Amino acid sequence: MTIRSLTLLSLGVGIASVLALLVGLRSIGGVLALVQLCGLVGAPLALILNRQLRSRSVVAVLSVALSIGMSALAAQSLIWFDLATRPALVATATAYGLVLALLLAERDAAEGTGRARELDA
Amino acid sequence: MTSTIERPAEATTEAVSRSPQITQSPMLGIGVALGALGLLLAIVAARTTDFADVDGYGLISAFPQTYWFGVAAATVASALLLWSAPRSPRFVGAAVPALWIGVLHTAPQLAHAWARFSIVYIHLGFIDVIDDTATGDILIDARFAWPGFFGLFVPVLADLDPQVLDWLMRLWPTGITIATAVLVGALARRSYPNRPLIGSVSALVFIVLSWTGQDYFSPQSLGFLLYLAIVIVIESGPLRPQGSWSSVAPILSRFATAGGDRAEARQPASFVALLILGFGAIASHPLAPFFICAGLAMLGFYGRTVAWRLLVILGFSYLLWVYVAAQPWWGPRLEELTGQFGSFFSNFESSTEERTALSSPEHLVVAQVRTWVGLATFLSTLFLGSLMAADRFRALRPTLPLAPLAGIPVLAAALQSYGGEIIIRVLLFTLPMASILVARMLLAVPRSVMPLMVPVFMAALTPAFIVARFGNESFEMTTEADYQAVQVLYEEMQPGTMLIADNSFLPWGTQNRHTHDHLYSRAEISEAWLADLQAKAIERGNDDILVVFTPSQSAFLEHVESAPPDSLDRVGEWMATQPGVRVVAQGGGAWVLGVDVPDEVDPDADASGIVSAVGS
Numbered sequence: 001m002t003i004r005s006l007t008l009l010s011l012g013v014g015i016a017s018v019l020a021l022l023v024g025l026r027s028i029g030g031v032l033a034l035v036q037l038c039g040l041v042g043a044p045l046a047l048i049l050n051r052q053l054r055s056r057s058v059v060a061v062l063s064v065a066l067s068i069g070m071s072a073l074a075a076q077s078l079i080w081f082d083l084a085t086r087p088a089l090v091a092t093a094t095a096y097g098l099v100l101a102l103l104l105a106e107r108d109a110a111e112g113t114g115r116a117r118e119l120d121a
Numbered sequence: 122m123t124s125t126i127e128r129p130a131e132a133t134t135e136a137v138s139r140s141p142q143i144t145q146s147p148m149l150g151i152g153v154a155l156g157a158l159g160l161l162l163a164i165v166a167a168r169t170t171d172f173a174d175v176d177g178y179g180l181i182s183a184f185p186q187t188y189w190f191g192v193a194a195a196t197v198a199s200a201l202l203l204w205s206a207p208r209s210p211r212f213v214g215a216a217v218p219a220l221w222i223g224v225l226h227t228a229p230q231l232a233h234a235w236a237r238f239s240i241v242y243i244h245l246g247f248i249d250v251i252d253d254t255a256t257g258d259i260l261i262d263a264r265f266a267w268p269g270f271f272g273l274f275v276p277v278l279a280d281l282d283p284q285v286l287d288w289l290m291r292l293w294p295t296g297i298t299i300a301t302a303v304l305v306g307a308l309a310r311r312s313y314p315n316r317p318l319i320g321s322v323s324a325l326v327f328i329v330l331s332w333t334g335q336d337y338f339s340p341q342s343l344g345f346l347l348y349l350a351i352v353i354v355i356e357s358g359p360l361r362p363q364g365s366w367s368s369v370a371p372i373l374s375r376f377a378t379a380g381g382d383r384a385e386a387r388q389p390a391s392f393v394a395l396l397i398l399g400f401g402a403i404a405s406h407p408l409a410p411f412f413i414c415a416g417l418a419m420l421g422f423y424g425r426t427v428a429w430r431l432l433v434i435l436g437f438s439y440l441l442w443v444y445v446a447a448q449p450w451w452g453p454r455l456e457e458l459t460g461q462f463g464s465f466f467s468n469f470e471s472s473t474e475e476r477t478a479l480s481s482p483e484h485l486v487v488a489q490v491r492t493w494v495g496l497a498t499f500l501s502t503l504f505l506g507s508l509m510a511a512d513r514f515r516a517l518r519p520t521l522p523l524a525p526l527a528g529i530p531v532l533a534a535a536l537q538s539y540g541g542e543i544i545i546r547v548l549l550f551t552l553p554m555a556s557i558l559v560a561r562m563l564l565a566v567p568r569s570v571m572p573l574m575v576p577v578f579m580a581a582l583t584p585a586f587i588v589a590r591f592g593n594e595s596f597e598m599t600t601e602a603d604y605q606a607v608q609v610l611y612e613e614m615q616p617g618t619m620l621i622a623d624n625s626f627l628p629w630g631t632q633n634r635h636t637h638d639h640l641y642s643r644a645e646i647s648e649a650w651l652a653d654l655q656a657k658a659i660e661r662g663n664d665d666i667l668v669v670f671t672p673s674q675s676a677f678l679e680h681v682e683s684a685p686p687d688s689l690d691r692v693g694e695w696m697a698t699q700p701g702v703r704v705v706a707q708g709g710g711a712w713v714l715g716v717d718v719p720d721e722v723d724p725d726a727d728a729s730g731i732v733s734a735v736g737s
Contacts, residue, residue, distance in 0.1 A: 021276060026280040027281075027282075030277050030278070030280060030281060034277045037276070038277070042397070045393065045394055048390045049390055049391060052357040052388065052391065053354075053357050057307075058304065058353060061300045061303045061304055061350070062350055062353070062354070065346055065350040065401075066394060066397055066398065068343060068346075068401065069347060069397045069398050070401065072270055072272065072273045072343075072401045072405050073397070073400055073401055073404055075251075075269050075272025075404075076268065076269040076272060078255075079251065079255075079268050082255050083255055083256075084255045084257075084272050085255050086252070086279065089273065089275055093273070104389065107389060107390075
């Protein structure tokens with residue numbers, strides 16, 4: 001599993017969930033939202049940290065924690081503006097995760113030195 | 122086993138050692154089989170538990186013997202698996218904690234008719250409010266000042282089938298326990314990189330000491346997970362030679378220098394992750410950010426510069442959040458809240474003695490077991506911290522400042538009583554690091570004894586765990602009668618209906634929190650009390666009153682308030698004879714009663730004792 005494939009998976013599940021919620025397939029949308037908001041949104045970032053964490057189980061838990069943390073922030077920002085509808089929540093959390101994954105993965109790839117920097121510390 | 126509630130007339134409702142090589146493989150296989158059997162027995166026992174047997178001691182009185190056979194099988198299985206650990210360290214390291222999570226944390230959750238603990242249902246109601254209004258209202262409940270946790274579950278849970286939702290709520294504590302145990306194990310491995318099995322044994326100690334019950338579907342459970350995730354990300358750097366910071370703080374260094382100082386992770390991705398985890402906590406819970414900031418300060422003292430940077434950002438954001446987002450709630454209560462500031466002993470008392478002032482003898486035993494287990498955890502942390510500070514025992518020092526991290530949460534007790542729950546929250550955040558220290562001592566025994574000693578430790582603590590963790594089940598469980606009474610209440614409710622319960626131990630609040638206030642009033646066999654209810658309804662402009670009494674509410678009164686058994690059943694019987702009162706549904710110790718609202722208020726009526734759940 002690569003960061004790129006996880007990012008694409010998150011995008012796909014996010015879109016599918018939003019569409020399902022919009023057309024009224026609430027059960028399917030809800031299950032997809034569960035996977036997305038509680039596991040996938042933060043997965044790319046967790047995988048970037050795999051180099052230093054060096055533990056699959058910790059990366060998996062961190063993926064859940066980051067996903068829930070990011071989704072909570074998305075929910076909070078929408079609640080501030082009275083816009084916390086189901087599709088908007090999934091779309092915003094997905095967007096947060098994607099933007100961060102793209103920015104950090106790009107930087108990680110450009111430097112290619114995450115491990116070296118860590119050892120320099 | 123279950124009780125039902127019926128409407129009168131037409132209405133009805135409806136869970137290392139190297140032994141001789143010749144025995145290693147069979148031991149692993151037998152261990153796995155025995156472990157599976159133990160888990161199965163525990164689950165079967167839980168599902169066949171008779172609620173009628175749950176008394177003031179909680180589940181321990183009601184569990185059939187099968188559960189204890191399951192515990193015995195899990196104990197023997199753990200010994201066999203640990204004996205096989207040198208051959209399959211990864212499998213054993215995961216399997217033994219998983220087995221005990223299943224036996225101690227999952228199985229008891231399956232013993233109830235519906236998911237346990239009334240607050241879970243209130244939290245589901247907050248999700249319903251956000252789903253209906255696309256926002257949250259702090260004047261409905263103070264917890265809407267931190268709505269991130271509830272908001273994120275709107276697309277997931279709002280439309281779920283009640284049965285599926287029920288199973289998700291039952292399994293949430295297991296999920297949280299697995300996730301936090303994984304992080305505790307990882308922190309243990311980083312604290313003692315050269316000790317085999319330290320991760321698994323630390324996770325085991327954490328599992329059996331984790332009786333605080335804060336793992337239910339709640340922002341607190343998430344805040345705790347985020348706290349541990351923050352520590353693990355900070356502590357993911359490599360070890361570096363000792364001396365950089367420890368020469369600056371020689372006293373502090375006595376608690377954490379074995380093998381060198383740990384450099385914190387410095388990747389940009391790490392810092393972004395830390396910010397997300399920290400802000401996720403700030404948006405979701407009022408107390409978790411305090412513990413996170415306290416932990417960051419302690420890590421900062423131990424040379425983790427990233428902890429200082431993060432502390433400044435999160436600390437400032439946390440204060441700003443409280444000042445702005447929660448102002449509508451704390452504004453009118455400022456004097457009351459600040460009055461508790463610095464009152465350590467008073468806050469401690471409100472978490473201990475005051476909570477048991479009127480307890481039944483059984484509930485007092487449960488409270489005492491909790492106190493002793495908690496006290497033993499605090500004292501063993503203090504003892505082990507002091508021990509490792511001595512030069513003679515420097516080999517026990519971890520690379521993480523475990524004892525200081527375990528001790529710093531105590532500061533929270535000086536802030537406020539947190540509704541009498543501050544000590545339990547302090548203990549929650551103390552447990553992970555304390556568990557690692559205790560595990561290190563367990564691993565100090567000879568290797569030939571360890572595979573036996575650890576399972577015996579688990580088995581010996583299991584009864585205390587069951588009493589401390591599930592000792593309040595008489596009122597924290599959700600019986601069929603509890604659940605059905607609330608369903609009838611919501612079916613009968615009309616716009617303008619005032620909802621009344623005696624206390625909060627019922628599964629209500631799941632819907633219409635924003636349209637119908639859910640109020641509490643201590644029920645009495647008294648016409649004056651009925652008049653008070655009517656006065657409150659007139660004052661609020663309600664044209665009807667629905668009162669709900671359930672067995673769990675009665676059990677709370679019996680075991681915490683020294684009321685006679687089934688006291689609300691008697692109030693219900695009396696109310697049914699009063700003019701202007703109609704029985705909507707009754708059965709199994711539960712009552713749903715309608716009370717007419719007259720046009721004029723009784724001049725002697727006093728509605729001030731009828732309080733809303735707002736701000737709870």
